[in-house]
Amino acid sequence: MSSARYWVYAAALAIYILNAWGAYVTLGGYGAGCGTGFGASWPLCNGTLFPALSHYPTLIEYLHRFLSVVTGLVILFAAIAAWRMKPRPQLSSRLMLLAIILVPIQVVIGGEVVGSGLSALIATTHFCFATAIFGIVTMAATLMYVDNKREGAAGGQPAPGQ
Ligand code: HEM
Numbered sequence: 001m002s003s004a005r006y007w008v009y010a011a012a013l014a015i016y017i018l019n020a021w022g023a024y025v026t027l028g029g030y031g032a033g034c035g036t037g038f039g040a041s042w043p044l045c046n047g048t049l050f051p052a053l054s055h056y057p058t059l060i061e062y063l064h065r066f067l068s069v070v071t072g073l074v075i076l077f078a079a080i081a082a083w084r085m086k087p088r089p090q091l092s093s094r095l096m097l098l099a100i101i102l103v104p105i106q107v108v109i110g111g112e113v114v115g116s117g118l119s120a121l122i123a124t125t126h127f128c129f130a131t132a133i134f135g136i137v138t139m140a141a142t143l144m145y146v147d148n149k150r151e152g153a154a155g156g157q158p159a160p161g162q
Pocket of ligand 1: 018023031118
């Protein structure tokens with residue numbers, strides 16, 4: 001039984017939580033919690049890496065950024081674990097590779113959302129990437145789950161293809 005599967009499940013859960021948190025940032029109107037514009041607001045938050053978190057909007061926006069770093073790392077570990085599996089699950093490992101390519105792009109877009117003063121167009125692009133990453137990681141997790149069930153049914157023999 002491979003731990004890679006659990007990394008991919010954890011990645012799906014992490015991106016789900018991050019996206020829900022992002023929706024809270026938007027719907028609560030906390031997107032400017034670290035300020036807006038480049039420099040003091042991104043990559044810094046209110047001019048510093050470790051801002052005072054007593055202001056609620058700052059706490060919410062800062063946690064969104066923090067969660068994006070944690071989620072990015074979990075996705076990275078999951079992708080590495082999937083690629084190291086023997087035999088390598090062809091489709092899910094490629095989906096995880098796609099996810100680790102999209103995450104840094106999404107982080108840059110997140111910075112652009114702040115830099116642009118929460119432009120609706122850029123925020124929508126940010127949302128589209130978030131949805132895509134969630135779909136891709138969830139698909140990889142589902143394939144791994146089904147594959148593992150098949151393997152179990154076949155008495156431990158690796159499931160063919162994927
Ligand atoms: C993997 C990384 C990230 C994911 C998956 C993600 C996901 C999301 C999601 C789903 C939303 C809600 C969109 C909506 O409801 O329309 C959101 C909002 C937001 N995100 Fe991210 N985010 C990520 C990284 C970042 C980073 C690094 C920043 C840094 C500045 C950032 C800044 C924002 C801001 C400011 C909003 C609110 C936009 C608004 O109020 O209009 N995000 N994010």
